[in-house]
Amino acid sequence: MISYYVLSILSILLYLYSFFPIAKINTSSPSFHNQTNFNLTPLSEPTIDRLVLVVIDALRYDFVNPENMPYLSSLSKNNGCSSLVKVESPTVTLPRIKALTTGSVPQFIDVVLNLVRVDSVEDSFLHGAVKKGKKVVFYGDDTWLKAYSDLFLRSEGTSSFFVNDFSEVDDNVTRNVYNEIALKDWDIMILHYLGLDHIGHIYGPFHSLIQPKLQEMDLIIKTIHRNVNSDGKKVLFAVTGDHGMKDSGGHGGTTYSETHVPLVLNGIECENDKIDQIDIPVIFSSLLGLEFPKNSIGKLSMNLLKKSLTKEKLLLFYYYNVLNLQNDNNLCPKFNKSIKYHQDFLKSNSNSSFIKSLKLYKSCLSDLNQKLIRKSIEQYDSGLIISCSALLFCFTSCFLYTFTQSTYKIKFKDSAVIYFVVMLTFLLQLNQFLSSLLCFLIISTVIYQIIIGSKYLKLNIKTIVMIIFSLNIVHGVSMASSSFIEEEHQTWYFYFSSLLLTITIKSIFFDNKSSKYMFMTNVLMLIIFRVMRKLNQTGDKWSHLPDLGQFFKNNYDYLRLYYVISLLLIFYCCKKIQKSKHYFTFLILTLIFVLKFYLNNPDLGKLIWFLIILNLIQSTTTKNCIENLITTFMLISTLLLRPHNIVLPPMLIFLSTIISKQLLSKETFIIAHLWLGTAMYFVQGHSNSLASIDIASGFVSLNDYFPPIVTFQVLCHTYCLPILSHLLVLRKFNDTSTWNLFILQRLWIVTVTFFIAFVLRQHLFIWSVFAPKVLIEASHNIILLIEIFIHHLVLILGSIFIHNKTSLKI
Structure with missing residues (x-):
């Protein structure tokens, strides 16, 4: 199935290529030459x-x-x-x-x-x-x-x-x-x-x-x-x-x-x-x-x-401005009439002719300007967009069938047919009608087989229908609203809070053992999550409101105390996950350096990275590589996150621990962590605006601009909490079906987002809301693919090292 996801990423990249073309407007720019009886010499005289x-x-x-x-x-x-x-x-x-x-x-x-x-x-x-x-x-x-x-x-x-x-x-x-x-x-x-x-x-x-x-x-x-x-x-x-x-x-x-x-x-x-x-x-x-x-x-x-400018020169520049925007496909019907009034003004010096000519020139400019703006941002390759959307729909359906372990075999599950459909769709994309017809047949067939084949699926389809098809589908459909995109964090806050509340109710009425303890713990987690939501105001409508992050920035003494407490929580979580004796010394040393780094000693950043990389190398040489990756990523977060956000990784660990003890179903466990990672992504201060990307994180420990390292650190900072939630899932369920569900959630959202963005391409907010969302969802999927490759690479290297170590002992 990894090959299918690679093809999905290629479809995403092709969609971006067709939706965001590198295009130019070919307006025929006239020189200062005479197309009427006007004397254009004054145009070249500087003011x-x-x-x-x-x-x-x-x-x-x-x-x-x-x-x-x-x-x-x-x-x-x-x-x-x-x-x-x-x-x-x-x-x-x-x-x-x-x-x-x-x-x-x-x-x-x-x-x-x-x-x-x-x-x-x-x-x-x-x-x-x-x-x-x-x-x-x-x-x-x-x-x-x-x-x-x-x-x-x-x-x-x-x-x-x-x-x-x-x-x-x-x-x-x-x-x-x-x-x-x-x-x-x-x-x-x-x-x-x-x-x-x-x-x-x-x-x-x-x-x-x-x-x-x-x-x-x-x-x-x-x-x-x-x-x-x-x-x-x-x-x-x-x-x-x-x-x-x-x-x-x-x-x-x-x-x-x-x-x-x-x-x-x-x-x-x-x-x-x-x-x-x-x-x-x-x-x-x-x-x-x-x-x-x-x-x-x-x-x-x-x-x-x-x-x-004189009236004569002003009219000449307006005439030239309109002439500059006109071409054979973009004409102003009022232009000739404005030229007539312009000529009348030059003959009679009539103020009335000047006002009428200027008014018509300005009207032409406004009309031509708006037409050219629309033309400049609407140069889509519709055939390729439709093809990519259909292919993403097919791949999403394939992952759904694979995850639910269907006994009903569909044609699209066969690799040869998949590759054939991919090739055929892209070949036909030059003809929009044939491409659209093929895509319609593919989607109709997949939908029909989902409906007919659902009765052959195993019982865990109830979980999938209840969670993915009710809540995740609702979330996907909400992408049709610009306000829901701008305030998407509210959706995920509501989803995860509802999950915590459901678990709390379950601990009261359905758990016979330790119900009082679990109830108090769950209530505490609800309170903690609510407080964390106030760390960073995000979204669009209320991002200007004060938050705890701003409070800590303005109260440095409180921030230092809060920072030390956060580091202690990081230490506690890492020590619970990684229990070896040598790791205790390494952890203490690293966190001391992090604290000194925070207290304005930037040169320590390189040393901290060196220690983290050593730990990462060590993680590939042990059987518990997932646990080592978790602790490594937590240490990376202490270096890159803003000081008031360093508490988020240990809080994510605590929330994961609570829900892990009460969600026995594999599917609900995985989905709960996906929701947790997404909610914490927004808690960190991210949104669907490009302005929420923290460029400053890329320059931690750097004294100059080095693009590969800057890019790497920005990505680690942006995705540290979702990746950490994925690692917590893999710690318990490290198998192909887990990755399939990760992929399924991401593919579903990106497919719906791409489809909606194309349908609403004439929307007023297409470039301010929907286009950034398209880029961000594409980025989410590319990061997930990188996660998959790195995870498999670490497992391969670890198995080779352990095998060689075992051989040497023998």
Whole structure:
């Protein structure tokens, strides 16, 4: 069955490939040439001499106020303005830099590219500037250097991923600014500061370090602004953020604080406005006298430009903006009429013709902009999506039959037929009708055989029907609701709390022995689980509310006491699981190092990892390798988890112990632990928003950005509790049927999620809610496959070592 799951993962990857294509909009960008009788020469005449663009990473809109940034706030009141900028999802750096420079809507797959690689951007307002002979300098986030490697006259990058650095990344930028102010041979200077974003990842937006960092940025802005205007050149000074910051810290989601940033302009007369981030490149291009980026779908802002441009030039830019968005498949019926009024204005200088022409141009821009945005995010490969969904449905059905040990043999259980169906479906996916027909026949056959064959299944189907088909199916169907996805943690809290309550009731009425003891223990576990849910507010609607994690961050003395108690619980659990004498010394030593590491001695992190790896190697050389893996993973969690979350692994062990004593059925035991692991995943603070991924965990014990180690540590941090729950199951039931049920639960959810995401691809929240859920569910399945391979590898290595050891003794 492992081969089936590998094929399932391939189907998942193909679905992602078809659902998140790396595509471009092919808008035919006209040059400054005459398609009417208009004189287009004024378009290339710049209104400003220089542009200074300061990007403060994670500068949310409410950060800019007189208390935090007094000088920046004053800039918008004197020869400037402050606008509210709407940022599209995903709110991570690479897509936002593309939006800021190209005016296009980056694909959601750029989230992955942001972590893996950065392709060179082919066209932007920076390309237009260099083409016109302007000189561009850059300092800051090295993502810019990867995207625009050959455009900068001078540059220096800093890594955006090393989030433990709050000051050096900004000092390196400012150090170069003083040199550029002295040289003054540049036309565009871009500065991307990272310190604020790094503080947000570690501590969140309400920490005491945030305001000093904002005030530091304000002083830097004051210095730059006063010096770049010293030589009489007309300089546009612009300050903005690439994205905002979630109330709980981090970014990547769609909350208001993540998707709204300021744009403060100084150097031109303008009025405050509300614009989209993709509008910024065409606004800069119009002021610099540049051609618009060829893939730009942004639109000009009347409030930002009307006081800086003459009426004639303003209409010309609006005409050019509409011309830039039009192509043979995307026309504006009002365009010709707006041109007529435009011509009337040039002949008669009639204010009425100017207003009518401008109104029609703006209407065309709005219509074309919305059409192109939809087109840019709806480039699906429907045939491949349908094929992958059908195959995942088939594989899910196969695992269901295998787990329930059906005596009714179905055709799809035969390996040759499975591989044939896979090949045929992918071959026919080019023809959507044939592919859809084949998928319909496959699904209909599987459903028919499930219904007809159920009477041949063994009695444990009652357990499966009761638990999987009632609760897990309800959970799967709930994925059709964006609110249920955003607040999925509530589903799992309810499921697991209900399970604990059911066990408690059972201990009162049905257990004859130790009922009072079990009842008190169960009640205690219910209370503990309820308290743990308050450690980290998660989800979307209530994530801004205070939680215990925030309380401990603000009360360091309580946090230290709580941390020591958590380590003692870790020690107790590890010692109960691993009882050998040499392990006692190893455990004491490791936890002492962990405590010293927590008390600001980061160099110990490498030593702790060395000890953990030694323990992991030792775990493959004994018969009790699962127990050793459990303790190893608990020690990894002490190193990577936030201090207030270190109590979660021992609490998971205690909850597992309680339910293990009262759930005798293998199926209920496994499913209970799956629910436990999922509930604890959300208790840790995760959600279906990319902003809940704790990037800071990847840099524990590191002094620089090393992608493989960072990725490994982030994954360990994210999935440590679900993996720990899986290991606790394998400790008792280490067989194929256990893995089959793990796979079955994951495949069911990912299949339903993929199907719903495709059906609701026109939904308002498809890219803000459903698309992140698709990525997260795909990630869950890939991690489970890695678990399977590592588990089998450890067993193989252990058996080889034990066999060789036995042979040597003989």
